[in-house]
Amino acid sequence: GAVVSQHPSRVICKSGTSVKIECRSLDFQATTMFWYRQFPKQSLMLMATSNEGSKATYEQGVEKDKFLINHASLTLSTLTVTSAHPEDSSFYICSAARVAGGRDNEQFFGPGTRLTVL
């Protein structure tokens, strides 16, 4: 159980276009999902927290108009990279929290999406 999927796994786009990445929790409901960005050989950087039915909370330095997040249901969150540029090329990973609060907290991570902007 606790499987998170992402689609697409890889995407190549031209500069100036928009790209949508989907994150789905397949066998559980996730009131909260998270979007991370990972640069080569570096750790994960939390971009935003996505809450079902409300606006996402963005981390400092992350442009909310650039990275649009929509958490439409308890099993789906989408990240849209608008007007993508080569510097947006990265590995984007989502995760979903199954348990709200408590010490036994855990996130379940998706397999990631490799975005390449030409």
Next chain:
Amino acid sequence: GDSVTQMEGPVTLSEEAFLTINCTYTATGYPSLFWYVQYPGEGLQLLLKATKADDKGSNKGFEATYRKETTSFHLEKGSVQVSDSAVYFCALASGGSYIPTFGRGTSLIVHP
């Protein structure tokens, strides 16, 4: 604020060698501690976790013990395999938060 410090890699070992990847942390309260593994081109998978002091997390031959007195959570494996080659991330989550703070990751390369 919370932080995690991991030893820098890459760590290069021969198959069947003993592995230790050091991890220390700074946190308020009593965090939960995690090790995640990322295989090439994939997302993160939870490898093991410990939620209180002196707990030992274990999975697939890997172990880590939550040491509050030294604020450490070192990852160990007695005999590594080529298939263990990956990047390992130490992480913590404080209190009721389920947002981990990650270390920078340590790359492990195991040669036959």
